[in-house]
Amino acid sequence: MVTWPAGYGRRVLQQVDSTMAEAARIAPELTGPEWILALQQTAARGRRGRAWHMPAGNFSATLVLRPEDPPDVMALRSFVAALALFDAFEAAAGTAQGLALKWPNDVLLNGGKAAGILLENLGGPGGHLAIGVGVNLIAAPDADAVEPGAVPPVSLLEESGMRVSPEQFLTLLADAYAQWETRFVTYGFEPVRRAWLDRAARLGEVITARTTRDEVTGTFESVDERGNLVLKTSSTRAAIAAADVFF
Template identity: 75%
Template sequence: MAWPDGYGKRGLPVVDSTNAEAGRIAKDLSGPEWILGLQQTAARGRRGRAWVNPLGNFSATLVLRPTETPDIVALRSFVTALALYDAFEALTGTASGLALKWPNDVLLNGGKVAGILLEGIGGPGGHLAIGIGVNLIAAPDVSQVEAGAVAPVSLLAETGVRVSPEKMLEALASAYAAREESFVTYGFAPIRTAWMARAARIGEVITARMATREVTGTFEEVDEQGNLILQTAKTREMIAAADVFF
């Protein structure tokens, strides 16, 4: 799998977090850069939660300097999710059991195998750090995740395929570059269509939990702005940010 043109790469044996490293190096970068951390000592997920990351699992961050407005930049969570899906399919030879969970998780046989964390660096007009964690060889115990959340799984346990972090990075970098080119060239529409075709629980009742309230309804679609659309008994809800529970 060829490394994509124009993308830098650096590997770190130990790092506090690859997103934190992205913040330290962003100002000195001349183009997009992948950071692979073989061991993280302070990994984190969405909303500042700890990310359990055993040795042999995958932790990386892609640092970009996007030129779009923040609402468009945020759509790269969908770009990244599709790239992960593509990479898993390339590495295992099948898409069986793979699905995408709004807003930024990848599922395998119903369990969470990968998560995505987008963070801005340097304020408006600055860099974007796309943090990615994949349970390649081991998954956290269910007791280590939020109550009611999708149970974590590992690629190895679910497929029998053992993938090194370095091999995962090669496949993901190649897949991401292709999806990024599509996004920049054609906009969100084809990304949205591809994401919807791989979405988990379309047409089913799910719950979106926000800081001050939660909404339960039928998952209809993701709209042109990336919002989750739920049809409840009373109204059609448009949700920009939430944690989703099945």
């Protein structure tokens, strides 16, 4: 039976503007890692300030940590969180069939986006790290709510028939995250990187990475030791630190 991990706090809020905003408010008072779950959000947001649509019954939570790592190492926890999400989905559905991880921070179910991750540094160097997680448990946003060409959203209920409450999913996710965090802190990024690649969507296939400045299309070769997406094009091998990926 999955139980709540020792050393991690837990807050469940009926309503809040966003769990990321709440994380920033409470971070100074925390003495250890803390999960914040909101059953309703009024001003949720995703990567690059995009609105995050949250139908009732879906999952939105933020983990607040204070790692003693430089910013580039702290950022690798997006892969830790992705692996934890994969395990939580597998535990909820009873199978890993149809699950895959999309660089940099999405979980796919039967080819559609079922979850996303957002990392924010709170308070600058030496401050807290907020890991925001949004999961379509019950319903997916309308297709017109996502960027044209992006992976269409799906939900766990629609794709698997499994109905899981946000509170139940939080326990699965918190337990899985604690285990992956321990591995990351103990052994470094390499085992996390290998595990992530084992679950990666479209590895070895041609994909497109779109940054704020340009677009690169090439074969998805790997993720390097810094978490960069490695694409092999006709003329070079590109290591991309931040981008939106299109299939």
